[in-house]
Amino acid sequence: MSAFAAILKRDLVLALRRKNEVITSVFFFVVVAALFPLGIGPEMNTLRLVGPGILWVGALLASMLSLGRMFAADHADGTLEQMALSPNSLSMLVAAKILAHWILSGLPLVLLAPVLGLQFDLSANALWILTLSLLLGTPLLSLIGAVGAALTLGVRGGDVLLTLLVLPLYVPALVFGAGAVQAEISGLGASAHLSILSAMVLVAAVFSPWASSVALRVALES
Amino acid sequence: MLTASNLSLSRGDRRLFSSVSFTLESGQWLHLEGDNGVGKTSLLRLLCGLISLEEGEIRWKEQNTVDTPEVFRADLAYLGHQLALKQDLSPLENLLTDAAVSGRELSVADAMAALAQMGLRSREHLPVRVLSQGQQRRSALSRLIVSSAALWVLDEPFVALDAAAQNVLAGVINAHLSRQGMVLLTSHQAVSLAGPGRSYKLTA
Amino acid sequence: MIRKLFYFSSPQNFYPLAGKLWPVFACLATALTVWGLWLGMFVAPTDVQQGEGYRIIYVHVPVSWMSMVIYLAMAFWALLGLTFNTRLSGMLTNALAPTGAIFAFLSLWTGALWGKPMWGTWWVWDARLTSELILFFLYLGFIALTSAIDDARRADKAGAILALVGALNVPVIYFSVKWWNTLHQGASVSLTKGSSMQQTMLEAMLIMAVAFWMYAIAMTLYRVRSIILIRERHSQWVADLPEVKALSLEART
Numbered sequence: 113m114s115a116f117a118a119i120l121k122r123d124l125v126l127a128l129r130r131k132n133e134v135i136t137s138v139f140f141f142v143v144v145a146a147l148f149p150l151g152i153g154p155e156m157n158t159l160r161l162v163g164p165g166i167l168w169v170g171a172l173l174a175s176m177l178s179l180g181r182m183f184a185a186d187h188a189d190g191t192l193e194q195m196a197l198s199p200n201s202l203s204m205l206v207a208a209k210i211l212a213h214w215i216l217s218g219l220p221l222v223l224l225a226p227v228l229g230l231q232f233d234l235s236a237n238a239l240w241i242l243t244l245s246l247l248l249g250t251p252l253l254s255l256i257g258a259v260g261a262a263l264t265l266g267v268r269g270g271d272v273l274l275t276l277l278v279l280p281l282y283v284p285a286l287v288f289g290a291g292a293v294q295a296e297i298s299g300l301g302a303s304a305h306l307s308i309l310s311a312m313v314l315v316a317a318v319f320s321p322w323a324s325s326v327a328l329r330v331a332l333e334s
Numbered sequence: 335m336l337t338a339s340n341l342s343l344s345r346g347d348r349r350l351f352s353s354v355s356f357t358l359e360s361g362q363w364l365h366l367e368g369d370n371g372v373g374k375t376s377l378l379r380l381l382c383g384l385i386s387l388e389e390g391e392i393r394w395k396e397q398n399t400v401d402t403p404e405v406f407r408a409d410l411a412y413l414g415h416q417l418a419l420k421q422d423l424s425p426l427e428n429l430l431t432d433a434a435v436s437g438r439e440l441s442v443a444d445a446m447a448a449l450a451q452m453g454l455r456s457r458e459h460l461p462v463r464v465l466s467q468g469q470q471r472r473s474a475l476s477r478l479i480v481s482s483a484a485l486w487v488l489d490e491p492f493v494a495l496d497a498a499a500q501n502v503l504a505g506v507i508n509a510h511l512s513r514q515g516m517v518l519l520t521s522h523q524a525v526s527l528a529g530p531g532r533s534y535k536l537t538a
Numbered sequence: 539m540i541r542k543l544f545y546f547s548s549p550q551n552f553y554p555l556a557g558k559l560w561p562v563f564a565c566l567a568t569a570l571t572v573w574g575l576w577l578g579m580f581v582a583p584t585d586v587q588q589g590e591g592y593r594i595i596y597v598h599v600p601v602s603w604m605s606m607v608i609y610l611a612m613a614f615w616a617l618l619g620l621t622f623n624t625r626l627s628g629m630l631t632n633a634l635a636p637t638g639a640i641f642a643f644l645s646l647w648t649g650a651l652w653g654k655p656m657w658g659t660w661w662v663w664d665a666r667l668t669s670e671l672i673l674f675f676l677y678l679g680f681i682a683l684t685s686a687i688d689d690a691r692r693a694d695k696a697g698a699i700l701a702l703v704g705a706l707n708v709p710v711i712y713f714s715v716k717w718w719n720t721l722h723q724g725a726s727v728s729l730t731k732g733s734s735m736q737q738t739m740l741e742a743m744l745i746m747a748v749a750f751w752m753y754a755i756a757m758t759l760y761r762v763r764s765i766i767l768i769r770e771r772h773s774q775w776v777a778d779l780p781e782v783k784a785l786s787l788e789a790r791t
Contacts, residue, residue, distance in 0.1 A: 189417065190414055190419075200435065277683060333692055
């Protein structure tokens with residue numbers, strides 16, 4: 113088994129034995145989607161308007177909640193150190209961890225989004241674009257978030273700090289992700305948004321594992 | 335084959351050590367001694383490349399370890415204070431994953447044999463968190479048996495082991511030395527291993 | 539020339555250089571601010587549409603420009619520090635950050651102060667103001683991260699990585715915010731919509747920009763001296779400094 117596959121499998125097996133990681137993200141997403149209409153009012157026209165944005169922000173926050181855990185456990189028990197000492201490239205091992213994080217925290221949101229979208233009376237087309245935008249966007253959030261998680265590893269007040277660091281970097285994903293759905297609803301078509309989102313994912317997929325591995329090595333020095 | 339020249343390290347404002355130099359040839363062992371807090375663990379981590387060099391040079395097989403880290407890491411096995419075990423996985427799963435991450439082929443049979451050698455027979459499939467402290471340490475040490483690394487860097491390997499386990503570990507290390515491996519270790523206890531070896535006292 | 543650069547890359551040698559230079563920049567900053575404000579407040583004509591209140595742009599625009607320039611400077615020193623592993627680069631990046639953050643904050647406030655009389659709201663989701671807000675968060679993030687890490691070397695490296703990642707993202711963020719703004723026709727702000735940029739207006743803004751730049755350099759040089767003293771406090775050359783000797787003498791008596 114390759115090192116990439118071994119790390120991926122290990123992270124997935126560990127999460128499935130504990131289960132709380134998947135549940136936390138999903139639960140938060142559902143709660144956000146339910147709370148906003150309660151705060152805004154049941155007027156369907158308003159909800160249809162704000163639905164895409166709310167769902168996207170909900171997914172973004174849910175994804176952000178689980179970022180702190182990406183490297184913390186491995187750092188605490190010494191397995192991160194062993195990964196850094198592996199003759200395999202740390203970037204590749206980090207990429208496996210990011211993929212595992214997405215499968216556990218991002219993919220459930222993608223699958224849940226169409227169901228929650230019904231609460232906002234989104235059309236079938238809008239639901240499709242919403243799902244697609246999250247399918248492209250949630251990996252981007254995991255990739256960007258990984259750099260933040262690596263930088264704040266073991267730092268005092270890490271979770272709040274992580275939020276502060278990562279939020280500005282999340283803005284483009286949010287703008288184009290939610291924007292895609294709104295473009296679809298207003299009849300302009302979402303292809304431009306989705307193309308840009310895809311481009312960002314590709315660029316992040318190349319740079320983020322490497323940048324995270326650099327930050328992880330810095331964190332391991334102390 | 336391992337040459338350390340003029341190594342130094344500061345932690346924050348404190349200068350831990352400076353001008354540390356030694357060589358280690360095949361089949362030799364080096365016992366790093368020193369008082370608590372003098373920097374033994376930091377020196378080991380510096381040698382492994384976990385801490386970046388401020389001064390000096392480390393050479394493995396004539397090559398600078400900073401220039402070719404992958405070559406060095408392929409030949410290196412490091413055991414630090416942390417166990418590097420996943421508590422929710424079994425010793426067997428931990429061993430197999432570790433081998434894959436280090437780029438080594440390891441069959442299940444060989445892994446089971448290694449765990450048995452470390453006294454974990456019939457416990458290979460239990461999650462690590464239900465094992466005792468000593469058993470967990472032995473699970474971590476079983477990595478060494480299946481390792482193909484030439485250089486072993488061990489930080490307090492004998493700690494938390496009972497007499498029987500200490501003997502097993504000493505046997506494993508001696509076998510490694512007789513196969514022309516190298517061992518660099520710290521230990522608060524007296525170290526008596528087979529083959530040529532010496533102590534190096536680290537002072538501030 | 540290269541030799542001279544390397545000479546000054548040591549904190550010990552940079553300290554006296556910074557000490558000599560910062561008063562020069564401070565004087566330049568003061569002089570240019572006086573000139574720029576005089577031009578902006580008294581010489582430049584009243585705007586046809588916006589009246590006298592528009593004059594706050596003589597602070598708002600230059601300070602916004604500088605907040606972006608300073609972030610680029612931080613990214614530059616961050617890259618230098620990561621590549622050459624020099625201690626001074628990290629100190630300079632840390633010295634630049636507070637001034638940059640203050641400029642970003644000022645930009646947001648002057649934007650709000652201008653907006654209220656002009657469009658009736660304290661805040662508009664204009665592309666530039668929104669990007670400025672995000673830039674402010676990037677500054678805060680950098681300052682928060684570097685202060686949370688105790689070990690100076692690690693803090694510098696982590697901050698440098700963050701500064702570079704942020705710098706690469708700034709164009710992306712700006713582009714996405716601009717996109718977001720133009721598709722949602724909100725209150726689109728143009729500083730000079732309907733009025734042509736008069737020569738004196740442009741002059742005043744440029745002079746103020748340079749004034750803020752001089753101020754930023756002066757503050758950074760002054761601040762980096764403090765950082766050098768703190769970081770190198772255990773070395774002999776710091777102990778030998780007259781100002782440090784005077785302090786320790788005081789402490790003893």
